Amino acid sequence: MGRHMDFRHYFQESLKDPESARLYREVLDEELSWLLSYLRELKGLSQKEVAERLGVSRSRVSQMETSAGLSMTLEGLARYAQALGLSLRLEFTDEEGEVLARFDLGADEPLAAGAAKGWEPVAETWTTLTQKRKQAFEEIA
Template sequence: MPKGTDFNAYFRESMKDPEARRLYREVLDEELSWLLSYLREERGLSQKEVAERLGVSRGRVSQLETSAGLSMTLESLARYAQALGLSLRLEFADERGEVLARFSLAADEPVAETTDSSWENAGVSPKPASGKASWASWAA
């Protein structure tokens, strides 16, 4: 990359190449899978213990930690985080890095099976949406 090149512009241009997109996706998949096993180990848990908490086989936990990557559903990711006793926080940011919205799911909160929205406007005092304990906000 030539000196003085804007990285964001360079990145956007390079992502026009299908092979570059495929390779980048592969790296992201590997990073997320690695992160799951890293967090489990940091919490001092075995795959078997996490499997018991999730109600799945140890093999399924191994699969999540080695190949799930970006294809993992948000629900699976939330359940995995909760099995580790962790909260899940999601941020949506624009191209400048400004956070436009946040979503948080507490470690002890059941993963709801409702279609009610838990996103809220940050300009208003934060409060749980329709009886949920989840906190989400729109950045002002």
């Protein structure tokens, strides 16, 4: 019988090579940039219209759609999504697919309120972690 390696293990091993990791990051950058322009076009908006909604120049929107990729902040992604009239949900899951933490911002929710709301604790471990952090902070103060 042949030796079998699951894809996850293979992928983790391949990313140990710096060149493979660099190439993978480039692909992710390109995919995110492509996704931004795809969503804008799907909503029937021009770069100029999105720029006006964001309060930036059209060239900045072009830059976001062509080269920003993974260097965009969560706030930048949230603002872009809202400029398109979309909501943004970001989840962190473990190997079994259990959601550990979630950031959810509605299309019409003020960004400041969403940022203040922060991450939604989903797993029990999150509650334990935040309690430990709070206790440590109180001990310092």
